[in-house]
Amino acid sequence: MTRTIIDVHVLQTVPPSNLNRDDTGSPKTAVYGGVRRARVSSQAWKRATRKSFEALVDRGDLGLRTRQVVEMLSHRIQQVNPALAGDAEGHAKAVLEKAGFKLKAARKKGQPDESEFLLFLSERQIAALADVAVQAAAADDFKAALAEHDVKGLADQDHSIDIALFGRMVANLPDLNVDAAVQVAHAISVHAVENEFDYFTAVDDHKSADEEEDSGAGMIGTVEFNSATLYRYAALDVDRLLDNLGDAEATRRAVATFLQAFLTSMPTGKQTTFAHRTLPDAVLVTLGGSQPVNLAGAFEEPISGSNRPSQAAHALADHAGEVFTTYALSHDHAWVVGVGKAGDALAERGIRVGIDELVDQVAAAAAERIPASA
Numbered sequence: 001m002t003r004t005i006i007d008v009h010v011l012q013t014v015p016p017s018n019l020n021r022d023d024t025g026s027p028k029t030a031v032y033g034g035v036r037r038a039r040v041s042s043q044a045w046k047r048a049t050r051k052s053f054e055a056l057v058d059r060g061d062l063g064l065r066t067r068q069v070v071e072m073l074s075h076r077i078q079q080v081n082p083a084l085a086g087d088a089e090g091h092a093k094a095v096l097e098k099a100g101f102k103l104k105a106a107r108k109k110g111q112p113d114e115s116e117f118l119l120f121l122s123e124r125q126i127a128a129l130a131d132v133a134v135q136a137a138a139a140d141d142f143k144a145a146l147a148e149h150d151v152k153g154l155a156d157q158d159h160s161i162d163i164a165l166f167g168r169m170v171a172n173l174p175d176l177n178v179d180a181a182v183q184v185a186h187a188i189s190v191h192a193v194e195n196e197f198d199y200f201t202a203v204d205d206h207k208s209a210d211e212e213e214d215s216g217a218g219m220i221g222t223v224e225f226n227s228a229t230l231y232r233y234a235a236l237d238v239d240r241l242l243d244n245l246g247d248a249e250a251t252r253r254a255v256a257t258f259l260q261a262f263l264t265s266m267p268t269g270k271q272t273t274f275a276h277r278t279l280p281d282a283v284l285v286t287l288g289g290s291q292p293v294n295l296a297g298a299f300e301e302p303i304s305g306s307n308r309p310s311q312a313a314h315a316l317a318d319h320a321g322e323v324f325t326t327y328a329l330s331h332d333h334a335w336v337v338g339v340g341k342a343g344d345a346l347a348e349r350g351i352r353v354g355i356d357e358l359v360d361q362v363a364a365a366a367a368e369r370i371p372a373s374a
Helices: 042-055 069-080 088-099 123-137 142-147 161-166 238-245 248-264 308-326 340-349 355-368
Strands: 005-017 029-032 035-040 063-066 119-122 182-184 187-189 196-202 219-237 282-287 333-338
Touching: 005 248, 005 308, 035 219, 042 161, 042 182, 042 248, 063 069, 063 123, 069 088, 069 123, 088 123, 088 142, 119 123, 119 161, 123 142, 161 238, 161 248, 219 238, 219 248, 219 308, 238 248, 248 355, 282 308, 282 340, 282 355, 308 340, 333 340, 333 355
Parallel strands: none
Antiparallel strands: 005 219, 005 282, 029 035, 035 187, 063 119, 182 219, 187 219, 196 219, 282 333
16 A cells, blocks of 8 residues: 655754753753754644644634643533533533543642643534533433433544644543654754853843942843754654544645644744744655655764755755665655755755645645545
8 A cells, every 4th residue: 555654854044042941941952973963852843833733724623732621621511501601510520521531639729620631632522522511411310311422432533633643642541542643853953062151131220220229230140042953854644644534635734734834833942032933944845655764864974164054955965865765765746945055955856846835735745645535
């Protein structure tokens, strides 16, 4: 069976910034090729990608990840039937427990119970659970009426785009798990980095205006940062995505949404301090192949000197050619998006297009490979 794998390779330069910090506040790093590299975790960029979905698709096509599921569901029950306001919280708890979710007392006193773990539910799943609660509440015996419904099954259908792409784990209900269709690598710099420190002072405006006061700062501190040209990589299994969504058109839209969001999103760590938001220098996207292939090996020997984006693009193009030829990896389609010399360097690896053309063409090519029966 022919698989449909979409590989996304991105080179992106980021100015002084602290996109993704560790428990000490330092920018995350990793040793690769014997030198220290800047690193942005896959979790950070997946979160940024998922938040970008909100501007690209209708809220009803997305999900919500929270432990405050009782409060969330009770609000939805009241929206469907305001007359149930007094019983909504109890009905929400009963529905969630019937589905198999474990609840416990909230960390704040007086608040509704919370789920034991974070739960990721689609808007349509939440709506379906609320509808069941309202229907059962109309019967003489709420619990008996609720028992007639496959409540657990309602939480395992109509998955949202973000659940289908990034998956879902329910620790105590593994049969409700959703295998992610997307793999995202930790972004690493193509060159060695050394973290630097910004010493800052915050002036007390009132104090500085008083001639009798000293002119010292009201606060002093340091912020750690680095700057880097990053290699980012993600792989999207369209077949898995189709399995999760169960609909060809929804799958096409999910492919387009993911590409647009992944390429243009940015983690927001210390964003107001550094205004670090940039767009990729160069992008290579391939569709087809038998397995996803990360091309980080192009940068095992760190890039040095000036014009790193261009150098990195040449290294990526050369390494891709060698890997694809050596292992007989063929792709049905390949596209390149880029600016300046970095875009020029990758042009030999695919059809050069703009971002909108890329999104439309990749989604269309993926849809063409979906069986007509889907």
